[in-house]
Amino acid sequence: MADTTLPLAHTKPQSYGRRVVKRFLKHRPAVISLGFLMLLALVIIIGPYLSPYTFDGQDFTLIGAPGPMNAQHWLGTDELGRDAMTRLIYGGRVSLAVGLAGAVIATFAGTLVGALSGFYRGWVDLLLMRFTDVMLSIPTLPLVLLLSGLFRPSPPLLVAIVGLLIWMGTARLVRSQFLALREREFVEAARALGAGGPRLMFRHILPNAIGPITVSATLAVGSAIMLESALSFLGFGIQPPVPTWGNLLNSASSWLSVAPWLAIPPGLLILCTVLAVNFLGDGLRDAMEPRE
Amino acid sequence: MAETLVQVSDLKVHFPIGRSLFKDGVTLKAVDGVSLDIARGEVVGLVGESGSGKTTLGRALLRLIEPTEGSVRFDGTEVVGLPPRDLKALRSRMQIIFQDPYASLNPRMSVGQIIGEALHLHSIGTRADRDERVGDLLEKVGLPRTAAARFPHEFSGGQRQRIGIARALAVNPDFIVADEPVSALDVSIQAQIINLLQDLRQELGLSILFIGHDLSVIEFLCDRVVVMYLGHVMETATAADLYTQPRHPYTRSLLDAAPVPNPRAKRDRIMLKGDLPSPINPPSGCVFRTRCPFAIEACAQVEPALETVGPRHAVACIRQAELNLME
Numbered sequence: 001m002a003d004t005t006l007p008l009a010h011t012k013p014q015s016y017g018r019r020v021v022k023r024f025l026k027h028r029p030a031v032i033s034l035g036f037l038m039l040l041a042l043v044i045i046i047g048p049y050l051s052p053y054t055f056d057g058q059d060f061t062l063i064g065a066p067g068p069m070n071a072q073h074w075l076g077t078d079e080l081g082r083d084a085m086t087r088l089i090y091g092g093r094v095s096l097a098v099g100l101a102g103a104v105i106a107t108f109a110g111t112l113v114g115a116l117s118g119f120y121r122g123w124v125d126l127l128l129m130r131f132t133d134v135m136l137s138i139p140t141l142p143l144v145l146l147l148s149g150l151f152r153p154s155p156p157l158l159v160a161i162v163g164l165l166i167w168m169g170t171a172r173l174v175r176s177q178f179l180a181l182r183e184r185e186f187v188e189a190a191r192a193l194g195a196g197g198p199r200l201m202f203r204h205i206l207p208n209a210i211g212p213i214t215v216s217a218t219l220a221v222g223s224a225i226m227l228e229s230a231l232s233f234l235g236f237g238i239q240p241p242v243p244t245w246g247n248l249l250n251s252a253s254s255w256l257s258v259a260p261w262l263a264i265p266p267g268l269l270i271l272c273t274v275l276a277v278n279f280l281g282d283g284l285r286d287a288m289e290p291r292e
Numbered sequence: 293m294a295e296t297l298v299q300v301s302d303l304k305v306h307f308p309i310g311r312s313l314f315k316d317g318v319t320l321k322a323v324d325g326v327s328l329d330i331a332r333g334e335v336v337g338l339v340g341e342s343g344s345g346k347t348t349l350g351r352a353l354l355r356l357i358e359p360t361e362g363s364v365r366f367d368g369t370e371v372v373g374l375p376p377r378d379l380k381a382l383r384s385r386m387q388i389i390f391q392d393p394y395a396s397l398n399p400r401m402s403v404g405q406i407i408g409e410a411l412h413l414h415s416i417g418t419r420a421d422r423d424e425r426v427g428d429l430l431e432k433v434g435l436p437r438t439a440a441a442r443f444p445h446e447f448s449g450g451q452r453q454r455i456g457i458a459r460a461l462a463v464n465p466d467f468i469v470a471d472e473p474v475s476a477l478d479v480s481i482q483a484q485i486i487n488l489l490q491d492l493r494q495e496l497g498l499s500i501l502f503i504g505h506d507l508s509v510i511e512f513l514c515d516r517v518v519v520m521y522l523g524h525v526m527e528t529a530t531a532a533d534l535y536t537q538p539r540h541p542y543t544r545s546l547l548d549a550a551p552v553p554n555p556r557a558k559r560d561r562i563m564l565k566g567d568l569p570s571p572i573n574p575p576s577g578c579v580f581r582t583r584c585p586f587a588i589e590a591c592a593q594v595e596p597a598l599e600t601v602g603p604r605h606a607v608a609c610i611r612q613a614e615l616n617l618m619e
Contacts, residue, residue: 185395186395188356188396189456190409193387193459193463194413195413196376204398207400207401208400
């Protein structure tokens with residue numbers, strides 16, 4: 001039979017991964033953002049080791065009012081005599097760690113809810129999606145203010161709260177992916193072979209939805225960083241003396257008119273990081289789901 | 293005659309449409325009271341227009357779509373309502389080949405994984421000799437053993453269809469539903485796949501329900517043909533009988549619609565007008581009456597039953613005795 005030899009040698013099709021990388025590199029804002037985020041990661045990982053100060057070390061001669069920027073303290077000192085740059089870099093660690101961990105939880109929870117909802121449909125879908133709607137309809141900040149009046153969360157609890165406040169978008173996205181993919185013939189073929197629900201969901205459908213989920217996870221990192229900053233700014237997040245970008249902004253806000261150099265760097269870093277993460281998400285989306 | 297392997301009686305598949313908390317919605321009757329038998333080793337063709345319910349029927353036989361009513365007996369076992377554990381065991385005996393070879397293979401799995409999964413799910417062979425079996429299956433469908441390491445997007449449509457066939461054969465089925473397996477392929481490739489099915493059928497003694505709309509393919513491959521229209525069986529006959537002496541006006545019109553090699557050949561054809569009526573609100577009596585050139589008033593009153601008119605030949609038409617369709 002003529003069909004028996006595989007005519008594969010002449011044009012080797014590019015693998016999915018390679019095509020994704022190629023398309024991603026064409027998206028300039030995303031590439032620049034990726035560079036920025038890598039640089040930021042490098043600084044916050046090794047920065048605290050290079051700094052002669054610790055994040056909570058005080059210079060008692062400088063206590064009382066924020067100190068200006070100078071050769072010893074590049075970004076000045078706060079009202080307690082602590083080096084602002086060391087606190088900014090260390091705070092980046094905390095902010096990014098909480099942001100990443102919160103996004104992981106949100107992605108995991110959202111994927112699970114969306115997968116069950118889209119796969120089983122019917123009353124499972126009805127129940128889970130109405131629950132999602134309820135979660136979406138709760139205004140985040142008033143809820144958090146209420147909670148902050150009741151207790152002070154530990155970092156793991158904070159991560160959990162951040163994750164549980166931002167999973168809904170992922171859930172809706174994953175549900176729509178599952179609704180579409182479950183009708184595909186390769187899923188039906190696996191069903192005809194006797195594959196059960198979990199196998200169909202996680203071996204056949206999920207790997208084909210990994211593109212949109214990656215994008216959604218990236219965007220969730222941005223939301224989580226924003227949310228953590230907002231919580232810390234309002235005093236509900238990580239508690240001093242441990243710095244985060246949010247509580248640095250909080251403590252700098254009372255000195256805004258006399259020492260703006262304390263408020264601007266954390267504010268700028270939150271802005272740039274969230275922006276970069278969103279650009280990165282856009283770039284990944286364009287690379288993984290080309291609308292050709 | 294050989295023993296009956298698949299026995300379908302009065303099978304109905306109805307889909308609720310637009311039903312919600314606040315309204316009742318309507319019912320789409322995709323398959324509405326179909327009965328048919330398939331003998332061991334027999335190839336039965338199922339023809340009809342798009343929307344006639346033939347794909348739904350094929351899926352319902354395998355319980356890929358839940359039947360609403362009726363019975364499907366497979367080798368004596370009632371399939372409708374069978375508990376999941378027993379159904380899984382039965383799945384190794386009845387398989388399906390799909391129409392679209394681009395949609396029926398998981399793009400993220402290698403060919404070896406796709407075929408190996410069938411073996412894994414039914415615990416066929418040990419982990420070690422599964423690779424060997426996958427290679428054997430690939431050779432059986434005319435692909436090299438090395439194909440196992442590759443991914444679906446590296447193959448042409450015809451090659452992919454062979455992979456789909458290998459997956460179906462992996463579990464040693466007795467019965468295969470072939471859902472328009474060649475409709476999406478180039479004509480030259482179609483012939484190869486049909487020959488492959490023919491060879492496999494002879495070698496393995498498979499029973500096949502071959503769903504299609506290309507009458508010449510069906511005539512070549514099938515022992516018997518079932519004609520469906522709007523969820524009902526119109527006529528069933530051996531392939532030879534159906535093509536030479538159709539008794540139902542719908543069958544005649546399908547045969548007339550098939551192209552003939554000689555464009556100058558004068559033919560007295562029955563041409564159908566209009567579209568298939570909606571299966572949500574099918575015509576009363578005979579569902580075909582709205583497009584039938586021979587319809588009389590009585591056709592709207594009685595729902596015609598399948599009447600035996602010859603050896604293995606049955607027709608659902610109240611006027612079949614008086615009509616002479618092959619003048």
